[in-house]
Amino acid sequence: MYLSTLWVSPLRLSRESLLGEFRRMRSLDKYVDAVRAIINDVRTRGDEAVIAYTERFDSVTLTKIEVDVDELRELASRVNKDVAQAIDEAYKSVEGFNRKLMPSDFEEEYCGLIRGVKWVPIDRVGIYVPRDYFSTLIMTGVIARVAGVGELVITTPPNKDGSISPEIAYVSLKLNARVFRVGGPQAIAAMAFGTASIPRVDKIVGPGNTYVQAAKYLVSQYVGIDGIEGPTELVVCADPAIDPGIVALDIMAQLEHNSAIAVLITWDERYLGIIEARLGNLNYVSTLVNGPRDCVYIVNELAPEHVTLWGLDNLISDVRNAGAVSVSTPSAMIDYVAGPSHVLPTESSARWRGALSVYDFIKPITYVKALSKDLAAELAKHGATLAIHEGFNNHAKSITEWLFTDKPNKVA
Structure with a gap:
């Protein structure tokens, strides 16, 4: 879902009106039918459809879908030295932050069982990178690599000459990723179902326009997605x-x-007026509240993507629903170099989701093993009792037969 863009700017609202205005949604429905046709076509015709839609939407006739390593290296060589150094620093920052988020495997003994969990990375991830937004590749690909993802597949819209952004090429080489000059819904469909050129992935992440998000929504029954991302939201207190x-x-x-x-x-009308004068007719709304606690209440009700707390450092502990919080720090720091990903939940989905992180690229596999039937007997009997009570007799029998039979576990 997408927030309405039909906001009157600037607009001062009461707290109650603000909550209602922020939640006024724009449906994806009017995009879904058109996008569904593209997805079905790519699923059926593969590369042929990808090439046709790229010519139609990007005015580029593709002779080669994948960007090979030699071309990536040539493009990357064009990157300004200062920009390359900044990319390297952002890469290091995001990598370091997300390494600290990696969970550990564990194993323990409990009532005659060995039980535990192992964290396993997703095998192949597709990353959608809007044209020239190399920072998005840092904020997705670096995290996937930290998580241990085996293969990264990148799709990004081509320029008019069929090339891709030199900066995206530079980051792709650092990530050792495969890159394809394809954008739009056709790129999402190609990654979801695979074509002769583009491999099928297990999960697709990354932002994009409304058509891209509609495509992610439609393929989500076949492949994992990070979420429906966009447009950008910011609440400033x-x-x-x-x-x-x-x-x-x-x-x-x-x-x-x-x-x-x-x-x-804010809670000072004169101060609010000064800021409004600087913002002019930009797309924002404003409200006056009684004090700092009202600010946090509204943040938690809106559950926005970005929140900035200017001069309200002590309130960070009270924020429960937000994609990312900048405390007396520009939100743009998170967009580029602070460490957390700038791929964040929108449309109030911060009520149940957080920023893209290593947890989006790994999965827990739990396991149990009986130390012996005797040691596990008491817990097993309780399991059989619960199964019978729910009417699953064969569940119970599978436990009791295993528990009380004298036959060995392995066939001689």
Whole structure:
């Protein structure tokens, strides 16, 4: 689902009206039928359909879908030295942060059983990277590599000459990933079902326009997805003691994204007016509240993608529903170099999801093993009792036959 872009800007709202306005949704329904036809066509015709839709939507006639290593190296050589150094630092920051999030396997003995969990990475992940948004590749691919994903498949829309972004090529080489010059719903379908050129993946991650998100929604019954991402959301809670220019720039930064929506909250009308004057007719809404606690209440009700707490550092512990929180720090730091991913939950899905992390690329496999029938007997009897009570007699019998038979576990 997508938030409405029909906001009156600027617009001051009461707290109650703000909550209602933020939740006013735009359905994906009007995109789904058109996108479904593309997905079905790619599923049926494979590369032929991918090439046709790329010519139709990107005005590029593909002679080669995959970007080979030699081309990646040539493109990467064009990257400005300072930009390359900044990419390397962002890569290191995201990598270091996410290594600290990796969970550990564990095993324990309990009532005659050995039980445990092992964390296993997804075999093959597809990453959708909007044209020229190399930072998104850092915020997805680096995390996947930290998680131990075996193969990365990247799709990104081609430029008019059929090339891709040199910066995306640079990051792709660092990730040792395969890259395909395909965008739009056709790229999502190709990764979901596979073609002669593009391998089928187990999960697709990454942001994109409405058509891309509709495609992710439609293929989600066949392949994993991170979520329906977009458009960008920011809620700013500002103490009137903070420089209004800094607060205004934080909002202006996120509003550089297409269809982005911002909410400004404070409790001083004069201060609010100063910031509003700097923002002009940008796409935001604002509200006055009684104090800092009201700010956090609204944040938790909206469950937005980005939150910035300017001068309200002590309130971070009270924020329960947000994709990412910047505490007296520009939200753009998270977009590029702070360490957490900028792929974040939108549409209030922060009520049940968080930022993209290593947990999106690994899965727990649990296991049990009886030390011996005698040691596990008491727990096993309880299991049989519960099965009978639910009416699953063969469940119970499978336990009791194993428990009380004198036959060995292995056939001689």
